[in-house]
Amino acid sequence: MSAPPAVGPERCSGHWDFEIELPERRSGTTGAKEAGGVSMRARASSTSMRRLVAPGAGPGPRAASLVWSTTPLAEAVLMGQEPYSRQTAAKHSRLRGATVTEGVCPYCAVGCGQLIYTKGGQLLDIEGHPDHPVSEGTLCPKGANAFQLAVNPHRLTTVRYRAPYADHWETRPLDWALDRLAERVKATRDAEFAAQPEGREDNAVRTIGSLGGATIDNEENYLIKKLLSGGLGILSIENQARI
Amino acid sequence: MPGLGTSLGRGAATNYQQDLANSDCILFMGSNMAEAHPVGFRWAMRAKEAGGTLVHVDPRFTRTSAMCDVHVGIRSGSDIAFLGGLVRYVLEQDRYFREYVVHYTNAATIIAEGYEDSEDLDGLFSGYRGDRRTGRYDPRAGQWGYEAAEGVIPEWAGAGPEYRMFREELGMLGHSLEAGPQMYSRSRVESTGELAGGPASDPSLEHPRCVFQILRRHFARYTPEFVADTCGCSADELVRVAELLCSNSGRERTSMVVYALGWTQHTTGVQVIRTAAILQLLLGNIGRPGGGIMAMRGHSTIQGSTDLATLYDSLPGYLPQPCADESHDTLDSYVRYEGLSTGYWANYRKFIVSLLKAWYGDAATPENDFGFGWIPRIDGDYSQLPYFEAMSKGEVKGYFLFGQNPAGGSPNAGLHRAGLRNLDWLVVVDWFEIESANFWKDDPGTPPPADIRTEVFLLPAAAAPEKEGSLTNTQRLLQWHDKALDPLGDSRSDAWYVYQLGKRLKQLYAGSTDPRDQALLHLTWDYDFDEPPTLPDGSVSRIAGEPDLEQVLMEINGYRVNERDPATGRPRLVGGFGELEEDGSTACGCWIYSGVYPGPGRNRARERRRSHDGIEAEWGWAWPHNRRVLYNRASADPAGNPWSERKKLVWWDASLGRWTGADEPDFDAGTPPGYQPPPGAEGLAAIAGSQPFIMKPDGVAWLFAPGGVKDGPLPVHYEPVESPVENLLHPGQHSSPVLRYLENPLNRLAEPMSPEFPVVATTYRLTEHYLSGPMSRFNSWLNELMPEMFVELSPELAAERGIVPGGWLTVRTPRARIEARALVTRRMRPFRVAGQVVHQIGLPFHWAYAGEVVGDNANDLTALLADPNVSMHEAKAFACQVEAGRREGNRAEPTVRSALTLHHGPAPDTPGAAQPEGRFGHEPGA
Incomplete structure (x- = not known):
């Protein structure tokens, strides 16, 4: 059997609508280290446990999701080594078992590290990366909001198209939009060339432009410049940088 | 970024954020770092904890001021006066640090006899042509150049980062807003060819025409009393800051300067940064730990988008976009004109040929100039501001927006919206329905939709965790981020859209014989994944047609065209820009990024190894060549020994015969300190072992800029164009004589010292919002923290205008009027300038008419009025009038309902795929 996990020094934040205060602090002992990581067992009688229920939470879908699982702590409970009920021991962070991906904050240029937690194709959480040499696990209010930037009811999930002079959006398929757009680019480019004086054959397009790049990825910037300038000959390619 | 580029060689922050902790004194100016870059600010706090002194010079008392030891309030737009x-x-x-100044800067260099300083010509340098307002300089006629030991060099214009400039007379790369095709006046050969005997110099710094003496005369009138009178601070405050910097600089100590957009958004922005560079060079702080100049940039990869050049006048790696001029007709003439014979830019031809090979592949041959003729030539200013001005007149047909919101976030946003309304078609790639997408229906000041013809394609973009790629942060650090999950619904990465659009266009043009279409047809455009891409949990991505961005990064890194890597079957990757060739045998998409992907499976931007040594060389990858402190050769004395044990970084190890230290040397590792170039040496061989600034043709930093800036070789205090006070230094020259202004009915200006607009205004950021709001005003958590537009003003101004705290006020400029709640606070105070009281207000610029919370937009107030070098606008100092009460007219309504609760399902109960909660890399049961 593996040893019970070394829990945080003061409290173990469990499932988001519960918070369990661990005993060693109350009991005034030196805690997990001295007790070999199983301090809870010995101090059972002096434990005062507090259960905090988040506002609005109660018996409901979340409670139903509490299933017994074989965690080290749960095993310890089964063996009678821990003073917790099975239900308590089964509680765990919603991040348990999630896939962790290393991300970079999409806001300013500090470049804070983020940990992105996903499970079953769903984004669960985004937190600060504790090992990151600049941010050391911290995020500012915007960086901490990165989760809501992705999981957000206002996000666009389909192409919206506004015809000339129309007063409403229409939803269109991706392929349709790409095809139509390619035609528009070609028509505008060809029309400009056709209007140029005889003998002018340089690959320079002045009536189409592009703006943006500082908030997307480097490789995307490279592709924009390569296609629009190196390929199509578009001159006005710009981004947020000016100095 | 020519402010730093011209002075030092590269337009990028010199040090890294953690290095703030090594500083003994930090001057924050033009930056509210604690508010705008709060996580980076932790390193400044480390410096303070270690006994360092923090100084904030700013018009407002901000969150940064609150953490600093000293706060000095100065009026917006008076930065050069203070720094001077x-x-x-x-x-x-x-x-000044004499040994450093003599050896590492051009202080000793003698300037040509015909040069006349702005102090002698009432605010103008020699070589000026124009009407003291929107004229231009001809540095050659003005004799700004070095005097050669034998014969006079008319000018030394640097290539590369200074690219925006060598053709200053033409207003060329530098975006003269009215520029026609009158681009060049001379070739580079002419201007740098005859360095007979090298530049003349006087190491005693006594020669009356040496840079040091010119500098001394130039700044002689910037006395504490003058500074106090112009800036609105006290003379004692200036002396106190100066004394702090001086006593914390030298062999044993270093000071750092931190700036952000409070310095750049002025018609004199480049010169503000130049002044800071001059100060830091005199104090001997560049290239040293805890020193340098930290530019705090505002977007996740604004550095990267500049490096990779989504800019009209630049190709990747700061190679100038060719111009429609005979000097750029052929590859040979282009290289001859833009390259330099000495310093690192001597490799220019390798960089451009490798770029052309990356773009055009096998079609790029020596016979066709490697396809150089396919690159479009610029024949005027195609930067954002003049382009939108043309757009507002119906001269532009189609436009793409990739994650930028000009309808809300650009200066004089009203004029930008007029531009969008006059397009034929517009593509917006974004996450939300932002102002630039819904301008035809939700802008309260707009005509009815039936009058707006613009066809709009609003394409849903993938969120950050839904795509992979790298970002370059403010310290030049590239960090790769993996894709964590597939994009929502039909949303796609920007890369997907560009890639698929390119494929379709190639099909549409297939078979064309028009010479103008050959570039597109020959463009290498194959980034398909070898195998279907998988997500981190092992499942296969459902997105078809996503380009493999690691292949793109490999192309950016560079490869050998004719050699295959046996392990991968792909072309062999190069290890760095030192391996690039000019014969077409190498391809490289951006030479300064070469080395980021030096071998198969070695994406160094993806590296995440901590070394806990401060430098952290294996966490991400910094350009160039993973050097974390630029010009770090200057951390050692001319003989190659550290200036002090306390501040050592890179030094010459005689036993090893090379430069060594904690950081990668930003210098040829094998060149000994005593090396002296032989006559006629070229490239790096022309740079002496005691000259740390290898990007400069003379190997030293430029206190005096004989080329590279369009508004003078030295900084001069000019008032903002819309300033309520006179220029005390040059009464005959109120504002910059070479500024750029776009005449348009939507862009009217207030007259200088206009009694109608007596209040100074500045715009700024808050921690809780981001830019004009596309990434924050659709987010209930942030909106709850900072729900509404407000204006900060002093109790004195509020009392004068009858404005009550929390009440409404209206701010008016000749462009627009906006309303906001009044935040009456002691943090703002009136300044006493030139004997009169000047009020200042501050406006956050985060609100507009789309999103959960809306409000009037501070950007509607500002003007299209730009710096001559880079067309940066002047949003940090403009004139306005402030009145109590609300404005007339329509008001914006929220376009989406606030989503306070996020409705997403319970965490799926799937088998544990990776680590348990907590730490990355944590093994279950460990």
């Missing part, structure tokens, strides 16, 4: 006062103090009190 510091420079004068350093010179007059003999507090």
